[in-house]
Amino acid sequence: MRKIATMILALCAAVCLSAQGIPEGSHWFDGSAWYTATEQEGGILFSGDSADGTYTFEFRLERTKAAGTYKLEKASGESIVPFRTEYGTKVKALGKEGTILAFLDGDGLTSWTLVRTDKSQRDCLATEFWAKSQPLEKMASSYVMNTHYLSVLSKTQLRYMKELLEGRKNRSYVEQTNLELICSELKVPDFHRINVGDLQALSEAQGPNTVTVTDERGFLDALKDNTTIILPEGTRLNLSRVLDKASGFKGEGRAYEGYVEPHMQSGEPTLVSESVFDGHQLTVVNLRNVTISGGDDCHIVVDPAYAYVLNFVQCENIRIENVTMGHTAEGYCTGGVVGMYRCSGMEIDACDLYGCGAYGLVADTTRDVTMTRTIIRDCSYGIMQLFGCSGATFSECSFYRNREYSLVTVDAGCSDVLFEACRFFENQGLLFDLQSRIQLRSCGIVHNDPGALGDFRNYVLQLDDETTIRIENY
């Protein structure tokens, strides 16, 4: 009896597996691109074209041990996959016959869907067009949405649908898939959402490129979206060697002198050799998803005392790690080390920002600044200036031998500024010049002037019990 039951179960599993399989030659639609699935050794190859026929996409799904689940893999070295996900991500077949493929994001939420179809691409696009004209409430339950469908909705509308679906008990798999898709969509910036499926999105979907550079020109060439730039051990880049030559700033994505604003408006990643009083500074505009990672003893410097070493404007998700930065000029500078204007997601880790350099960091109208394990030292005006910044966290940093004006300036437009396990010592000047609240947790302060700490009675400076202050002559 048990044997028969086992056989029945095995038979059911086999039927299920077959039902959830991806048939040879089947067609799949993601709201824009239309794919054909073909069996390939060890997996299934999906190849298709974008709606306008401009792009050809390919990817592979590798079968996993669990029935109806796959792993997203690259089809070939040059293949492009227009998904907001990474290779290796999990893909689930949904529905009784596995007619929906759900691509999961890092949080396990469906971030992309493919629906099996018997229709031509033209008919699929017509259906998609029709769906976009239907009431959201109706579509939320009856239509497996896709990223293209959701991209034309505002976040306000997405939140409305999310609330609607969350309020439904016993959600169908269509509703559950749509809910996950909406939650995932809400995490994507609007600008990326509207560019879904175009070249920009495609280049992002390919994941970061890694480039090793050893000279200034190579460094400029490598400053592109979605790139990890490796500076090998002992690299010394003096950017002034290339910034003063107009010839290196001709062509697309480069500008020699002139105003930065037009490039901000264009939205295109642009490297500007920006004129300052005594030379040029590198102003990087509209760059996204870039990591600059140094090996041991890596330096980036500039000659002009009025220049920032690196100045970022309207950049997003930039990380600089393990690099020493400063000016070759000794004495007093009026340019800072790192400048940020209208940026977000900026990280500086394990760096040494030294003066001169008027300030180690000047961040203006910037969100989500994270500085960890970094030194700001010997700056001639102060440690940092924050203007209109929201979410600035400094952890395990050391700020020392800086002088001589307001050392940490935080204006009234800032919010959520936190110093955690940071050390301030051997500085000279007013330590905290604050117009909005900052928090110090587990910090250590040694200062030479009790009258120049900032107003500790004022609510704008919040210290926890772990923070220590010592007055010492030096």
Added chain:
Amino acid sequence: MMLSVIATAAGAQTIGEWSRWFDGRVLYTAHVLDSGEIFFDAPENTEGTFCFSLRKEGHAPGEYTLVPHNYTDDAPLRAQYGWRVQYIRKEGMYFLAVRDGFDEVVWTLTLTPDTLQNCLGQEAFAEEQPLEEMIDGYLMNTAFLSRIPKEKLREMVSLLESRPSRSIIEQTNLSLMRSELKVTEAERRGQL
């Protein structure tokens, strides 16, 4: 009752440099950029302020598209980039209507010669008036509507839908209220 603000540039066909636009909460100033785009900004210390840009679409008068100004910011005005923005000049009204993919108005900005203080004063006065008297004489905005319970909004929608012909103010208010009904309470209260 007619609380609509008298336009400063009657007959103007385009959005003018330094023209001011009030959305019920924030007074925006328009700047015409070299690229032809219109950039709107407001004092940074005003709550609920956005910066945004409009791009002129073809030769159709008053037709614009919402485009990113700051690429890292989400689209403003409860909208998505790429949505249609109409500069409506009709029946003595001069205002911008931001429309969603279903062509419903989700946001309005009225051309005004006034200061922010005066605009807010008019807004406060409008809020004290009976809603039934406002729906055909006052161009509403999301700040005004966010203070009205959805139940009352549904009543007003039914009332306007029952009217055989509607003025531009009624049409816009109806559309604005329909879209307001599809905004979560948390977002209406500004609690996101």
